[in-house]
Amino acid sequence: MNLSQARERRVHTGGIELCVVELGDGARPTVVLVHGYPDSKEVWSEVATQLAEQWHVVLYDVRGHGRSTAPEPLRGGFTLEKLTDDFLAVIDAVSPDRPVHVVGHDWGSVQAWEFVTVGRTEGRIASFTSMSGPSLDHFGHWIKQRMTRPTPRRVGQLLGQGAKSWYVYMLHTPVLPELAWRGPLGKRWPRILERMEKVPAGDYPTASLPDDAAHGAWLYRDNVRARLSRPRADAYAHAPVQLITPTGDSFLSERLYDQLESWVPTLVRRSLPAKHWVPRTRPDQLASWIGEFVAANESAGQEGAPGPQVTAKGPCAERFGGQLVLVTGAASGIGRATAFAFAEAGARVVAVDRDAEGAARTAEMARLIGAPAAWGEAADVSDEAAMEKLADRVAAEYGIVDVLVNNAGIGLSGSFLETTGEEWKKVLDVNLWGVIHGCRFFGKQMAERGQGGHIVNTASAAAFLPSRALPAYSTSKAAVLMLSECLRAELAEKSIGVSAICPGVVNTNITATTRFAGADVAEEERLRKRTSRLYGRRNYPPEKVADAILRAVVRNQAVVPVTPEARGARLLSRLSPGALRSVARLKPPL
Template identity: 75%
Template sequence: MTDGLEGARERRVRTGEGVELCVAELGDPAHPTVVLLHGYPDSKEVWAPVARRLRDRFHVVLYDVRGCGRSSAPKPLRGGFTLEKLTDDFLTVLDAVSPDAPVHLVGHDWGSVQGWEFVTVRRTEGRIASFTSMSGPSLDHFGHWIKKRLARPTPRRIAQLLGQGAKSWYVYALHTPVLPELAWKGPLGKSWPRILRKLEKVPAGAYPTPSLPTDAAHGAWLYRDNIRSRLRRPRDDCYAHAPVQLITPTEDAFLSEQLYDELELWAPQLTRHTLPAKHWVPRTRPDQLAVWISEFATASEPDAAGVPAQLAAPRTGRYAERFGGQLVLVTGAASGIGRATAFAFAEAGARIVVVDRDAEGAARTAEMARLVGAPDAWPETVDVGDGQAMEKLAARTAAEHGVVDVLVNNAGTGVTGDFMDTSVEDWQRTLDVNLWGVIHGCRTFGRQMAERGQGGHIVNTASAIAFQPTRALPAYATSKAAVLMLSECLRAELAGQGIGVSAICPGVVNTNITATTRFVGTDEEEEKRHQDRTTRLYGLRNYPPEKVADAVLRAVIRNEAVVPVTPEAHGARLLSRLSPRVVRALARVRPRV
């Protein structure tokens, strides 16, 4: 058993040079094989959270690169880490773990740099079914990228060169003799876990391993043996012979997104994803990586005759690049705005947690979300007004699916009638769902977002009535005005942690909320008549919930604070700002129901 890889089967594989590689395996060897290759200054344990999520569907293989972790180092170190020798190691591992079937290769950082070499050299053709790259370019592609910008300089290209040059400061440092080894075996090695937690928000745990100082010292030769030679003389035949999936963290401190411009020239079968995260995504975003790796590997798996599968067309939904693979939780999602919002995120490729008190309705929404594009969707039956139930939901969701990227607190209930006719029970029910449901959601899931340290977004459904007081809806208007103010306060508090908060304020939308709205001060028969009449009026207005859902996704993308939806919502907000007296006068009017 290996540190951070509980239940792994470990073996030693000896290369032709006499280097012993430590190989760990999880899952059923009869399943398709996924090889996870670590970067610098990591060991294979960096992949542990991803490996655990893949082990049920794949035969997962991880190995320590020569000189790292439990693998031995070449002697001498100089010249022992060339990409040619690393390719020999890779093929030796494949002969041991998957001699008869191609593997799905996944690389991060220098694992990705190696992966680009493996997927573009002739001697690995037929051995790689797919390659997923993150935070590590092909040195050959990088060399051509530099040469093209030097050959035809423009202000934009020069800025790109200077920008990437500044991000690559550590490369120059690692080429200096002796100093990197002394730093890693001294103060840098001791402080590295703390640096990762502070700057990258990497969770504490079994990573990094105690071998870090030695791993980092040996790994400096990856740079010394390869960087200058490849960037000066990049190969011209560096075309990928397998489908490639590129995952680009948008906040990577070491690599610019522009580095992958025109990558389609070298990788014709290219699928792109961006991820709002920093460099060490295997530790900070394992849930999302596992989804993308699993999807891509499954789509790339050869058929029984060994013919490569035709990759599914990339998702073309309007927001697919932004939300693909992310985890979105929507409350009140059995119908109306909640269901439409779940579908909108599903069409963008997000994974969906569907929450509602209506178990049957939640299950229907989850099933339909999968049909319209969600990689997966899970129904949850929860009363959002129950704080303990929401705490349990948050813990269960994090354990089974990961930390939520987008939370939509949408569950709501309606009540109308004069204040004096509204009972304590009606007030309690309205505030429990409309206000406390939002508070519970923000506290439980918002805390997880903050602790993860990778940002996120919270959307709270308020109402146009939050701008417009009325004698007819004192309980409902109070709850929605409170949601609006809560959202503004929380937005200010969480801004420094990269977590956005938006309040969505719909007006009259054609949903089924009118059929369940309480009309206080009436008998049962009159209440039913009011519900039917209001439902007909909302139906005649016929403003679809899908437009509100679209506003929700735009609010997340643009990080909007307050989003009125429907003309009456915009009008109420504008009037509340320009003429409060008129607003107060209108509040006295008793609506005809």
């Protein structure tokens, strides 16, 4: 969106003129977006466009940035007190009779922490969403705690954040930052953002960047040392706060927010795998989380409405809350357990299986467990056309998938010489081509969206454990493992992670449907019952595999052997492949 097409007004305060733009219906609750350094309001253009479909959205150029004027003199003109004056002037103009929802990024968040913790704004702020910018008061107390009671861990945290804050020291030097921004750095900044942070250009940054960055250096000079050395003791938030933490932020440590609950009575935490400039790189996810938080706090103000609890309480809830997760083979076993685990973490779930009733049951249970929404979809993963239609339908009706779990699979046992061509085709169609179809269609959508994602492919310990009894199955899973490694390399530049999960012997119903090459009906049934008893005695639950899948996504792990035997086989395949080959020659007991 081009913000020049929005409604614009000028707000005068403290001898300066602020450029304010508005989108959406002015009668609806107001969301105020505050930009950071060295940005202008255009950093929010994608987020603002999406939020404006439901809310009254207001953006303004901070003093000295964009189309707002700069104070004279610059020194002393950017204190948090004066920035708070500006904020109050803006909300008096755009929402005089109703509290506003504030969203801040980087220095916009630093400012907004001041807004939400000082007495003169109490009652004017309905909620605050913070990202990539701490309260300077909280930061000051964080430093003092670690200096007065040092431990190896606390000293490590201080040193780590100190290294990340290198740019703060540079900005305190006189004249040099201004010369750099108005010279080579200002010219190269768009390319730096594009290469280092994967930030798309569009209408950002604007031509005012060199002057914005030069003026904005006074944000640091006027506030940082004063507040860090003498932090306020009463910096408690008087409105609900949503904290969104990019886990790959190059400038701020996640540890800065460890004691935040002591300052914020009502706190919702979110995290996402991204770098610093999330308004540009993850606008869809931000708009979703901001809109959800605003809606929850608006309804909380109504008589009889529930409070602003918008996240699930399960493990990984702050990471997956509200995200869209699609799981194939979800009617039973590992797929069903995985769908439930993501549901418990607050994700929206699409459960896919050839068994339409089973997929629907999984979706229904996922909603009961905690998924804000869940749907069952019938599809055969081996059918290319069906998977392409499924991907198109999911994108149109539910959105672009954030996490794809290619889990559907079938078993096939028997010697190579007894395995027919048709049996080979069937196992490869499901176990390998099913994964390929999922990666092609859903992975392409992730890549085209350009906002990251994650793909999980269920392989097997059989991928690196040769066996004379499982040539077709092991081949299919080894191919899935290598496919995952190749995709991981290719999609890394798109911020899409790829993980291969390698369970071992897990107690699922795959044994009840496993085919045994060369066996007649009676013999196949006997072998199925025997295998089911063995798996039942092992009794490794699929829920543990599901937990491993969530951890793999959170940690962006490449290959994850799950069970002890899978981990042992993986290690042996690297240290002593000859031993595995010897074991592979053993004939399994019948």
